[in-house]
Amino acid sequence: MSPSSRRTAPRRPRVGVVKFASCDGCQLTVLDLEDDLLAIAERFDIVEFPEATSRRSSGPFDVLLVEGSISTDEQLEELLRLRRETTTLVTIGACATAGGIQAIRNWSDHGRWAATVYPRPELVDSLAFATPVADHVVVDAELRGCPIDPRQLLELLTALVVGRRPQLPDESVCAECKRRGATCVVVASGIACLGPVTRTGCGALCPAYGRGCYGCFGPRGDANVTGLLAGAPGFDDADVAARFAGFTVWAEPFRSVVDAHGGPPGAMPASAPRGSEDPR
């Protein structure tokens, strides 16, 4: 359908919700928009959402929400196909936007890694790297978070309906924390916190509850990790690597921090360049 015919004959946008390697939590956030779900279903024609409906569509899609990282050959093939069918492709959540927690395996020899979980790893189809969607196809918009924030999802959907850019913040968790009036856990308690380098979206949840941010919305633009590390003496390499090796570990600059501090905990590289070989 051409853009001009869309203007003259308004119709509900065809929406798909699909997943790759992930926990289903971000697509569940769509169903968790309890107060707005039925209104959304009136505004959008949800043509593909296997978790919620048995009616299927292979495309085309005006909007496709994509959850999960790309972890198998089949997933990669399917992603390329979906991209061809889609006008606006939106990645939702840390797995799709950054590779997710499973990207920790990217520091390890995949065969040895799989053998620690499966007695017969040869039966399992899995790529050596778990990667974000944007490594493979053009992404038109992204919602960060592990899980995504329902308010941001609603903002995105609203923006799509009225045809404007979604207003998604790129400030740090710290900014939100200050607005919330929460006591700074770093200053008051010496707790390690990724708030200064992490994008907000969670509402500064962890610091407000007295624990350090673990970076589930990923690095904010221009995240000054060097400054953060310089201001946090007393943590050894393993502490720093573990802190950054979270749900957005594969996103720069977090990935480089983990690299510079010996790799994520438990890595089992093919050869052990940094002495981080797991004896097991």
Add this chain to the structure above:
Amino acid sequence: MTTTTRRPKTRTFEVAGLTRVEGEGSLRLVVKDGEVVEAHLGIFEAPRYFERLVRGRAPDEVLDIVARICGICPVAYQMSAVHAFEAAAGIEVDPAVRALRRLLYCGEWIESHALHVYFLHAPDFLGYASAIELARDHRVLVERALRLKKAGNHLVSLVGGRPIHPVTVRVGGFYHVPSRSEMTAVRAELTAALDLALETVAVVEGLEPPTFDREPRLVSLRHPTEYPMNDGRIVSTDGLDLSPTDWEDAFREDQVGWSNALQARTHAGEVYLLGPSSRITLAAGQLHPRAAEALARTGLAEEIRRNPFRSIVARAIELVHATAEALDIIDDYRPPERPSVAWTSGPGVGAWATEAPRGLLFHCYELDEVGRVATARIVPPTSQNQAAIEADLSDFAPSVLHLPRDEATHRFEQLIRSYDPCISCATHFLDLRVETRA
């Protein structure tokens, strides 16, 4: 959905991707001369290697990581893990902490069961493709579902900070606990939710299930005074009785070529089933009086045990239980003096099982000399149910093979959905294929 018939007595049914289940899976059913010769529930969700991901991590980090196994039941993963680590370290938590953890679990049961009953399962009985389509004709029903689910999500947020991947659970207690006034603020919503849960029972008990009668082996936790969630002994309909730390003494896991999940069986090779129907059968005596009364009124306890399609009633009864118990916990709540006890991680082994919405979830962690995870074992309910689901499919298939192919296939899918398989949990996806060979 594709079908190939190679010979007159050979029928093949295939569904290349089950819908209204959590995650990605398939089924392949091969019927030869009217007899099921193969019933495979394929789980092809991409592996994420969680047991490996947690190696080298401190216990508190593990709680955040294992939550990401499942966006629908993150609390279950946090609960089995936190109890395992506390068992390893010999930590006793404050009774108020214990009650709060039950409340958190109640919230998860409510959101998960409400989702399954109305969004995943009820459309099968009522002839709709989804709850969204159901809402066009039965808006009140779907609005009830959304309000119930919201009440569950509010409980998880109240205790855990957010509905998916909550952030407050730590070894020894909580990072943060709600105040009494925050707790009483959700009372009205929960009271309404209890009514919605009772209405749910009234609706789903009237949904006519396909005929299927078998004598299953059921397994769940059982506790002398409480309905099984965080605590109790592992029991079964055939007399098992062991500590939640000793799952490995009774069960084992195997890898099969058609599934990225490991399949569990008893050491004797027998299949068994977990989940709401198992809990109701094995622990009915501990149901909240409101739920026990609702169950008695349906008169369906025996059918819940014998017909898996009746699990929708079991889930509705547990919705009543979870909302009623949540109200009791809120009314009795006094914040713990200290939200968490101080502890130091050291070497040891800790194992525990709790009741996820879909059934018993076993975790076992070995901690190294500095108290980091050396090995982990996580056995989700769906991988334990997988072999029993396949056995049930084999038993059930002959009764629908006379039906038109699409209808028979739909019945198989409906049967699979009645176990609420969580394929993301089981590690992988499910794809339904039915094939008949001469």
